[in-house]
Amino acid sequence: MTTTVAVRSEQAAKPITDRPKRTFPWKSVIRGAIIPAAIIAIWQILSSNGAISETLYSSPWNILKEYYELTKTGELPHHLRISLVRASLGFLFGGGAGLLIGLLVGMSRPVEEVVNPTVQMLRTIPLLAITPLFIMWFGFGELSKVLLISLGAFFPMYVNTFLGVRNVDAKLFDVGRVLEFNWWKRTTRLVLPAALPNILLGTRLSLSIAWLCLVVAELLGAESGVGYMIQDARSFVQTDVVFVGITIFAIVGKLSDSIVRVLEQRLLRWQDSFKG
């Protein structure tokens, strides 16, 4: 029959691979490492020559040694653990609230009209301006820090989730109606997966803001955490320790971002977009 033949040829023309074979992207890793490697090399050379002061600018080698020392004494793991707990808690509360409220606001116009103007207004207030209030109200304890981080993590998640929901193809809602999706199915089977690209972007931004707010909270007053460690080292001009704190922030920040990016690649495999 003609149909069968035509269908076969149509199928033969397009071999479908569900999972493209992926090897580790060495090339792109090397490309990304060029600039940092060059900076480290120049820095080390300059401080070894005595061209720049080691006390003031430190050197990669000294920083590495300091890493070793601080890990051996258990100081670094201790501070890092406390910082990680604070940032994660803040991200979970703030990001979670942002996701939930963003979803509700996105799905219902009346809710949007009630909630969104207030949130947008609050969003423009610089976090540093609120920090003194938080310290007055909640003290120097963990609560004020976690709340500050939550507040920072809330907005990017909220804005992106809201945007993601509003970007859902309206035509798919008719499909949901024909397939008799109830409210729950419409949310979990239609809105959430469709808004996922934006939600993941919100997660990344939210994570980095959580990290940023953590530093603010810990620099302003804390007895522990990586931020405190930096602040403490600064008063004794221990540049090496300051650099350890800074680099650990960079490393953990990059790591958390990478985790979300891996998640993005796995969850958004269905997307048909330009990959450069």
Place this chain on the structure above:
Amino acid sequence: MTTTTKALLEIDNVSKIFRNGASTTHVLDRLSLNATEGDFVTVIGPSGCGKSTLLKIIAGLDTDYVGSVNIENRKVDRPSQEKGFIFQEHRLFPWLNVESNIAADLSLSKPEVRERVNELIKLVKLEGFEKAYPRQISGGMSQRVAIARALLRKPKVLLLDEPFGALDAFTRAHLQEALLEIWQTNRTTMVLVTHDIDEAVFLSSRVVVMDAKPGRIKSVIPIDLPYPRKRTGTAFQDLRTHVLRSLEHSETEEPSYTI
């Protein structure tokens, strides 16, 4: 045609008025139409005759009308799975692969769903593409997935809104044959909206010709040709001409241009 069997779908005196500011348009005007079980009805007419609106009303997607629509003596007041709907675009969920799209909200880990999905994949000839994502397959294949998704719900009636309109001529012809096969296998009642006369005569047991402004039925032409039909046969061409005449007649009634 089986006139003795009770009508499955009854459309009785349906009118719909579209208001835009001060002007009102009679999209549908006292339209009545029945379809029995296993019927293949095609609605054809000039653009703006309300044929797509009629389909949306039958589907329960549009409830703003006067008159009544019943399926098995129950009033249609909302969309449901007993009224399968195929849109002009496939409207698959881009994040689900072919088999998950067919299952949609049902779980493929349930053996009865799994079995039905496999059967339907065979029926729409998509074996080997179960794991492909919509972006990886052609428009014709996507539309077949959409048909399988609707059929999985065992609809009493399948409503098709210009389903092959956006496809190229070859794919369209293949899909028409595929649809006939599905219809002959499942005996699902079909209501198809199209502007393609060939498609109407090739597929249906009855062609309903509609008139625009106000949207009403101009004539109902039974197509008593045995399947499979030959598009080149004289009987086919005669019926084609008949439908065309009926359509042209309806279109000359409105002033075409004012200069």
